[in-house]
Amino acid sequence: MATLYLIRHASPAVAGVLLGQSDPPLSDQGREDAQRACSTLTVTRIYSSPLRRATETAALLRSPSAVSVLDGLAEISLGAWDGKSWEEVHRCDPALASRKSEDWFGVTPPGGESWTAFTGRVVRALDIVRSGPMPAAVVAHLAVNSVIAARILGSSPGQFQQAYCEVIELDV
Numbered sequence: 001m002a003t004l005y006l007i008r009h010a011s012p013a014v015a016g017v018l019l020g021q022s023d024p025p026l027s028d029q030g031r032e033d034a035q036r037a038c039s040t041l042t043v044t045r046i047y048s049s050p051l052r053r054a055t056e057t058a059a060l061l062r063s064p065s066a067v068s069v070l071d072g073l074a075e076i077s078l079g080a081w082d083g084k085s086w087e088e089v090h091r092c093d094p095a096l097a098s099r100k101s102e103d104w105f106g107v108t109p110p111g112g113e114s115w116t117a118f119t120g121r122v123v124r125a126l127d128i129v130r131s132g133p134m135p136a137a138v139v140a141h142l143a144v145n146s147v148i149a150a151r152i153l154g155s156s157p158g159q160f161q162q163a164y165c166e167v168i169e170l171d172v
Contacts, residue, residue, distance in 0.1 A: 001172070002135065002136075002171070002172050003134060003172070004130075004134065004136055004138065004169075004172045005041060005138070005167055005168070005169055006140075006167070006169075006170055007061075007137055007139045007165070007166070008142055008164055008165065009026070009030075009034075009049070009051075009140070009141060010027075010030035010034035010056070011026065011027050011030035012024045012026060012030060013025050013027045014083070015027075017083050017084055018081050018085070018089070019075065019082070019141075020077055020078030020081065020082035020112070021051065021074060021075055021077045023053075025056060026052075026057065030057075030165075034165055036165075038167075041062065043062070043063050044134060045063060045133050045134075045136040046061050046065070046066075046068065047067075047070050047073060047129050047137070048067050048073065048139045049069070049073040049140045051074055054073070054141065055067065055069065057165070061139070063137075070125045070128060071121075072122060072125025073125050073141075073144050074141075074144070075142075076112070076113050076115070076141075076144075077111075077112050077113040077118075078109045078113075079109045079110050079111030080109060080110040080112070082112075089109075093110075105157075105158070118143070119147050119157075122147040126147075134172070142160075145168070146158075146162075149168065
């Protein structure tokens with residue numbers, strides 16, 4: 001069996017908002033946490049989301065090859081909701097926010113990416129990762145990693161949990 005390390009980026013400099021595809025850097029604490037979590041892990045290949053919080057985390061991993069940035073590993077776009085707090089979202093459109101709360105995967109924010117489109121692009125990126133050398137690491141986001149774990153383990157993305165900088169080892 002080959003090993004894939006699924007890593008969620010470290011904590012970003014912005015908190016309390018729906019990040020989506022907004023692009024903040026890591027916080028100082030995030031950099032320290034990433035260095036501690038990633039500095040001892042050695043892989044053959046690293047794949048990263050293009051978003052800064054992921055590329056900064058990926059840069060702390062050890063690999064004989066450079067980090068391969070895959071656009072398909074970017075976090076789901078929340079459109080008009082990217083970078084807003086849930087309170088702001090709810091204040092602007094309480095009916096849509098309530099529908100989203102009831103059906104997280106079925107309701108798409110204004111200008112955002114549908115769950116179906118998002119899942120499709122993440123699965124295409126996973127196919128690239130699986131075709132490359134192992135052991136490998138994917139440094140991405142909670143929603144991205146939930147799709148990858150669900151695909152590999154046959155589980156539900158809605159049940160997936162992963163803390164910032166948490167490393168999950170999967171057999172692929």
